[in-house]
Structures are given as C-alpha cells and as structure tokens.
Amino acid sequence: MEFLTNEKLTIVGAAGMIGSNMAQTALMMRLTPNICLYDPFGPALEGVAEELYHCAFEGVNITWTTDIREALTGAAYVVSSGGAARKAGMTREDLLKGNAQIAEEFGKNIKAYCPDVKHVVVIFNPADITGLITLIYGGLKPSQVTTLAALDSTRLRSELARYFKISPDEIRNCRTYGGHGEQMAVFASTTLVAGRPLSELIGKEMPENDWADLQQRVIQGGKHIIDLRGRSSFQSPAYISICMIAAAMGGKPFTYPAGVYVHNGEFNHILMAMETEITKEGVRYKDVKGTPEEHRKLQESYEHLCKLRDEVIGMGVLPAIDKWGELNPHLK
Numbered sequence: 001m002e003f004l005t006n007e008k009l010t011i012v013g014a015a016g017m018i019g020s021n022m023a024q025t026a027l028m029m030r031l032t033p034n035i036c037l038y039d040p041f042g043p044a045l046e047g048v049a050e051e052l053y054h055c056a057f058e059g060v061n062i063t064w065t066t067d068i069r070e071a072l073t074g075a076a077y078v079v080s081s082g083g084a085a086r087k088a089g090m091t092r093e094d095l096l097k098g099n100a101q102i103a104e105e106f107g108k109n110i111k112a113y114c115p116d117v118k119h120v121v122v123i124f125n126p127a128d129i130t131g132l133i134t135l136i137y138g139g140l141k142p143s144q145v146t147t148l149a150a151l152d153s154t155r156l157r158s159e160l161a162r163y164f165k166i167s168p169d170e171i172r173n174c175r176t177y178g179g180h181g182e183q184m185a186v187f188a189s190t191t192l193v194a195g196r197p198l199s200e201l202i203g204k205e206m207p208e209n210d211w212a213d214l215q216q217r218v219i220q221g222g223k224h225i226i227d228l229r230g231r232s233s234f235q236s237p238a239y240i241s242i243c244m245i246a247a248a249m250g251g252k253p254f255t256y257p258a259g260v261y262v263h264n265g266e267f268n269h270i271l272m273a274m275e276t277e278i279t280k281e282g283v284r285y286k287d288v289k290g291t292p293e294e295h296r297k298l299q300e301s302y303e304h305l306c307k308l309r310d311e312v313i314g315m316g317v318l319p320a321i322d323k324w325g326e327l328n329p330h331l332k
C-alpha cells in the first residue's frame with residue numbers, strides 16, 4: 001500500500017493520550033512509513049511503541065526515543081502535543097507558564113536539530129501562544145507553523161447539526177476565529193445550514209437566546225469533554241492534527257481554520273485562527289469576513305491573546321516584539 005510520503009514524521013509527546021492516538025492515526029492513514037515517537041517519559045513511550053508494534057502495521061518503520069536530538073534529526077514533519085494537559089477547573093491559560101517554557105525549548109530544538117523541517121503542528125495549550133513561541137525560537141517561516149484550532153469549528157458543526165436535527169454534512173463552512181480559548185469568536189455569517197445562511201435563521205427559526213447558548217456550548221466544548229470523561233479530549237485533537245500534517249505532506253488540503261501567524265495591519269505579531277488553507281506549500285491565510293458585531297468579537301479575542309503574549313514577554317520567555325527578528329529573520 002502506498003504512503004503519502006516516505007519522509008520522517010516525528011510525534012512529540014507521543015507517550016500522552018493525543019500523541020499516542022496521533023501515531024496510530026498517522027499509521028492507519030498511511031501518511032509515511034517512517035514515524036518517530038518522542039516523549040521524556042520513557043516507560044509510557046515504550047508502552048506506546050510496543051502497542052503499535054503489536055498492531056502489526058505492514059511496511060512501517062516505527063522508532064522511539066527519549067533523546068530529542070535523535071527524534072528531530074532528519075524530521076520533515078513534526079507534530080507536538082508534548083506539554084501538560086488541562087485538569088478539571090483549569091482554563092487553557094492556567095497552563096501558560098509551564099507550557100510556554102516547553103515551547104521555547106521545543107523551538108530551540110527545532111532550530112538546532114531539524115532546521116529544514118517542512119511543517120510543524122503545535123497542539124499543546126494555550127496553543128496560540130505555544131505555537132507563536134515555537135515559531136519565534138524555531139526560526140521557521142510563518143507558513144511552516146500551524147496550531148490546532150479547528151476543534152472549535154468542528155464543535156460548532158456538531159452543535160448546529162444537533163440543534164437543527166440534520167446531518168452534520170449539511171452544515172457548511174462553520175467557523176470560529178481568533179483565540180483557541182474562552183474568548184474565541186464564534187461566527188454565524190459564514191455558515192450554511194442545509195443550504196440556508198445561519199444568520200437568516202437566527203432570530204427566526206433559532207431564537208437569539210438559543211444561538212447565544214449554542215455559542216457558549218462551543219466555547220465550553222473542551223470543558224464538556226473533561227466533565228464527561230474526567231480528562232481532556234484526545235481523540236478529536238489527534239485526528240484533526242494528523243489531517244493538518246497530512247495536508248502539509250500533499251494530502252487533502254485542510255480548510256478548517258488553523259492557528260497561523262498573523263501580521264496584516266489589523267492584527268499584528270500574533271498567532272490565531274484565521275480563514276486558512278494548509279497545502280504542500282504550507283499555510284496561507286485570508287482576511288476574515290463577517291458582520292461588524294462578529295468583527296468586534298474577533299477584535300476582543302485578538303486583544304485577549306495580545307495580553308497573554310505580553311504576559312509571556314513579562315515572564316522573560318519571549319523577548320520584546322522588536323527583538324523577534326533577531327531570533328527569527330522571517331518575522332522582521
């Protein structure tokens with residue numbers, strides 16, 4: 001059976017729930033035979049590798065290591081969920097400090113051991129910030145780094161399908177933009193519900209209050225999984241992240257919003273979910289179209305992210321913005 005590429009894919013955080021699911025998904029989707037698993041926690045990592053060997057996938061070369069240098073050397077594609085996960089009662093932002101430091105280290109390791117990497121997907125939270133830190137320290141082009149933000153849009157798809165009692169396939173182009181956090185901007189104007197614009201249904205077939213409640217359910221979608229399962233979600237993040245890296249390998253383009261470095265005059269020096277497409281050429285973004293009210297929400301989400309970014313600068317993990325170009329010439 002053919003693979004999408006033969007190039008090396010490294011999964012960072014592979015002993016964890018998302019990482020181990022990503023490894024299995026990538027193998028099942030036949031992305032590449034060459035998969036390397038990395039995690040600092042050796043015993044669990046070995047356990048993940050053993051399980052994958054016992055799957056008896058054909059024609060594959062699965063390696064594992066607790067040495068980051070070995071893991072990243074020669075990697076053309078990297079996905080990382082390697083960081084702490086949110087526990088009950090924590091917001092994504094509570095994770096900020098520890099995971100920001102992990103992102104700094106991760107970026108520096110990319111620059112040292114795989115400067116020719118083609119694409120990196122960052123998952124660990126708060127992903128907009130850890131992705132930004134990875135980009136800055138990794139020295140990569142903005143088109144080469146994306147973060148997992150699409151779950152907010154796929155949760156919107158699922159909630160709308162449930163509300164209107166139709167197949168999720170009949171919900172088209174549903175979008176959330178901005179931060180992947182509690183301040184995300186959930187849009188209505190992009191979405192078609194069974195061919196009809198959602199904006200025209202709100203206030204008529206869908207009372208305004210119901211739309212407000214549904215938006216809250218989307219925003220709290222991750223928390224809801226923690227409430228139900230007693231741990232943070234891992235199946236959907238694993239699958240969607242692997243779809244993102246598959247797109248970067250030249251597979252099906254990925255068109256749900258991804259977190260991307262944005263510097264367009266309106267939003268600057270930030271990484272957040274925009275209207276994006278991931279292809280073999282990397283990620284490209286377009287400006288977001290929406291109503292004035294939706295734009296106001298996006299602006300608020302951006303401002304919230306700027307505060308988080310500035311907190312990380314205050315912690316000394318990132319230098320001041322005017323110094324970013326010294327670490328990454330692509331950001332000048």
Ligand SMILES: NC(=O)c1ccc[n+]([C@@H]2O[C@H](COP(=O)([O-])OP(=O)(O)OC[C@H]3O[C@@H](n4cnc5c(N)ncnc54)[C@H](O)[C@@H]3O)[C@@H](O)[C@H]2O)c1
Binds near residue numbers: 123
């Ligand atoms: N962006 C999203 O949509 C999204 C969705 C769900 C979860 N997440 C985030 O993904 C991350 C991973 O979640 P999980 O459920 O797999 O957690 P997990 O605890 O099961 O796994 C995390 C793994 O990371 C490893 N790790 C710790 N420090 C590391 C380091 N410095 N370098 C590399 N690996 C390291 C741990 O040993 C562990 O195996 C969390 O930060 C979580 O909040 C993001």
